[in-house]
Amino acid sequence: MKINCVWEHNGNDSILYASDFVGAFTRGASKEEAVLKMPIEIRRFQLWQNQDPFDNYEIYIVQEKESDLQIKDADSDVLFCTEEKPLTAEEYLNLKSLALKSAEDFYELYNSFPDKSQSVLPPRQTFYGDVPRTAEEMYQHTKNVNEYYFSEIGIDADNEGTIVTCRTRGFEALEKTPDFLSMKAVAGSYDELWSVRKVLRRFIWHDRIHAKAMYRMGVKTFSEDEIPDVFGFGR
Numbered sequence: 133m134k135i136n137c138v139w140e141h142n143g144n145d146s147i148l149y150a151s152d153f154v155g156a157f158t159r160g161a162s163k164e165e166a167v168l169k170m171p172i173e174i175r176r177f178q179l180w181q182n183q184d185p186f187d188n189y190e191i192y193i194v195q196e197k198e199s200d201l202q203i204k205d206a207d208s209d210v211l212f213c214t215e216e217k218p219l220t221a222e223e224y225l226n227l228k229s230l231a232l233k234s235a236e237d238f239y240e241l242y243n244s245f246p247d248k249s250q251s252v253l254p255p256r257q258t259f260y261g262d263v264p265r266t267a268e269e270m271y272q273h274t275k276n277v278n279e280y281y282f283s284e285i286g287i288d289a290d291n292e293g294t295i296v297t298c299r300t301r302g303f304e305a306l307e308k309t310p311d312f313l314s315m316k317a318v319a320g321s322y323d324e325l326w327s328v329r330k331v332l333r334r335f336i337w338h339d340r341i342h343a344k345a346m347y348r349m350g351v352k353t354f355s356e357d358e359i360p361d362v363f364g365f366g367r
Contacts, residue, residue: 133186155336215329218314284320
């Protein structure tokens, strides 16, 4: 199966995004490392969606973005060429459903932790501040991009309630916007370009980054028996 990917990088540090599996990604100290990880990521992504994995995967780079951001810390501002296209109603509903499933699964993972403030991970800082260590910190960080993401395309949203309820309200507000399926890409904060397609991808991608970190931390801090593999990262 041909997997089209967008490559965002800063020097050698790379993030590779699967453009046809919205939210699937790999990271690496080089493009080659990220490419090698992609078949496993796509397989897990398909299993998470209850799809049968393909027998083989061929990785193709269809877009490249050189960035001055801290790619190694998963900072990103790329807009896919495909994300400038209007959405059909069917595409939107499918992507919205996946973004809400992602939020629901993230919330289930978070709620499974017997102690949401416990973590064996040592403190770590990046250019952007302290890295979330506990389930509570990871959950709050992931939930609280809701207002930010929607506001980048001019939608009034908030971070109140659970990750599921605030994201649902954001989509309801978006759907009240005339012609939202054909909104053009707009410049948001720091002149970063955003579109409805990009917001949908960023939710799933951002959930996936922190769900993977939360699951791995949970297994180290507690055990595999206590922390459910909701996203299939252990498969």
